[in-house]
Amino acid sequence: MTTPFQRISVLGAGAWGTALALNAARAGRDVILWGRDHEALGKIASERQLPKYLPDITFDQPLEVTTDLTEAADVDCILMVTPAQTTAKIAEDISFFVRKGTPVILAAKGLEKNTQRMMSEVLKDYLPQSRAAILSGPSFAADVARGLPTAVTIAAETDLLAEQLCASLSNGAFRPYASSDLIGVQMGGALKNVLAIACGIVQGKQLGASAHAALMTRGFAEIQRLAGKLGARPETLMGLSGFGDVTLSCSSAQSRNFSFGFALGEGKSLADLFGPNAKLSEGAYTAGVAVELASQHGIEMPIAQAVANVLDQSITIDEAVAGLMSRPLRRETD
Ligand SMILES: NC(=O)C1=CN([C@@H]2O[C@H](COP(=O)(O)OP(=O)(O)OC[C@H]3O[C@@H](n4cnc5c(N)ncnc54)[C@H](O)[C@@H]3O)[C@@H](O)[C@H]2O)C=CC1
Numbered sequence: 001m002t003t004p005f006q007r008i009s010v011l012g013a014g015a016w017g018t019a020l021a022l023n024a025a026r027a028g029r030d031v032i033l034w035g036r037d038h039e040a041l042g043k044i045a046s047e048r049q050l051p052k053y054l055p056d057i058t059f060d061q062p063l064e065v066t067t068d069l070t071e072a073a074d075v076d077c078i079l080m081v082t083p084a085q086t087t088a089k090i091a092e093d094i095s096f097f098v099r100k101g102t103p104v105i106l107a108a109k110g111l112e113k114n115t116q117r118m119m120s121e122v123l124k125d126y127l128p129q130s131r132a133a134i135l136s137g138p139s140f141a142a143d144v145a146r147g148l149p150t151a152v153t154i155a156a157e158t159d160l161l162a163e164q165l166c167a168s169l170s171n172g173a174f175r176p177y178a179s180s181d182l183i184g185v186q187m188g189g190a191l192k193n194v195l196a197i198a199c200g201i202v203q204g205k206q207l208g209a210s211a212h213a214a215l216m217t218r219g220f221a222e223i224q225r226l227a228g229k230l231g232a233r234p235e236t237l238m239g240l241s242g243f244g245d246v247t248l249s250c251s252s253a254q255s256r257n258f259s260f261g262f263a264l265g266e267g268k269s270l271a272d273l274f275g276p277n278a279k280l281s282e283g284a285y286t287a288g289v290a291v292e293l294a295s296q297h298g299i300e301m302p303i304a305q306a307v308a309n310v311l312d313q314s315i316t317i318d319e320a321v322a323g324l325m326s327r328p329l330r331r332e333t334d
Pocket residue numbers: 012013014015016017035036037053081082083084086089090107108109110139140141142279280282
């Protein structure tokens with residue numbers, strides 16, 4: 001039988017970090033949740049609630065919390081669950097305390113701006129003594145926090161480690177599948193957020209269900225092209241962390257990326273959407289990185305390009321739609 005990692009810390013007490021901490025507790029693990037907001041952590045510990053990120057949910061598990069990174073590093077396994085652009089800083093802050101060989105599961109779905117690094121590359125640079133893993137797949141934090149069922153993929157460099165991590169986090173409502181395709185699992189998760197913004201725009205602008213399905217399909221082809229070029233395995237992209245998460249995030253208003261796009265499509269301004277109470281939309285950061293990577297690798301990603309251009313305000317949504325519809329005709333599978 002695969003031995004689970006018993007003592008687990010979760011770095012990041014937002015929606016997904018808190019949901020994953022609850023999930024690990026349900027799996028029978030000893031969990032400690034690290035965050036920087038004393039007040040929010042206090043509410044999690046004393047009232048079993050996180051109103052800002054998980055409204056209307058009272059947790060079925062008690063959670064131990066800390067603001068001390070040293071304590072959070074003194075565990076058998078770490079889950080890093082803060083936004084992608086913060087992974088480097090947190091990995092750097094904790095690096096002195098993490099023991100050699102500690103598995104670190106990365107759950108952020110994004111690519112780093114400016115450096116274009118995947119999360120596993122960030123980890124290698126700042127926490128080289130750790131063993132990287134990726135958790136990704138169709139999983140809204142609120143669903144997981146409520147204990148609703150889903151399945152995800154956990155990738156690690158060895159099958160044994162991936163299986164151990166799956167055994168550590170699985171419970172009656174959370175079914176992880178093991179993989180050794182770190183690139184495929186993280187690229188699927190990062191790129192689907194860009195496509196979810198595009199699909200939200202189409203819905204918000206009322207371009208119709210046919211446009212939505214066509215965009216999702218062609219966007220998925222783009223994801224397969226870029227991720228495949230970077231080394232992802234095709235079967236990974238057809239799995240939970242690729243097709244599965246595209247299906248979820250591109251068709252549900254529960255997705256923050258989809259609803260960000262929807263609001264844009266309805267005519268909300270970018271200034272409003274990036275305002276002080278803005279919800280995290282990882283795709284807004286990843287769009288530009290995806291386009292840069294595509295250009296470096298000679299890959300066409302017209303939908304990601306259109307999202308990036310709408311976000312940098314170099315074109316309007318109407319121009320983006322017209323541009324996509326007037327591209328030269330070609331074979332579907334080229
Ligand atoms: N919410 C969801 O349903 C899912 C989210 N994810 C991914 O998980 C990652 C985190 O997302 P959420 O938890 O949903 O976001 P969130 O916005 O709910 O929470 C982010 C948390 O990170 C903290 N944080 C931000 N900057 C920080 C810093 N520099 N140092 C320490 N803490 C910092 C915030 O205070 C907050 O507690 C994202 O990459 C997202 O794509 C993945 C799967 C599901």
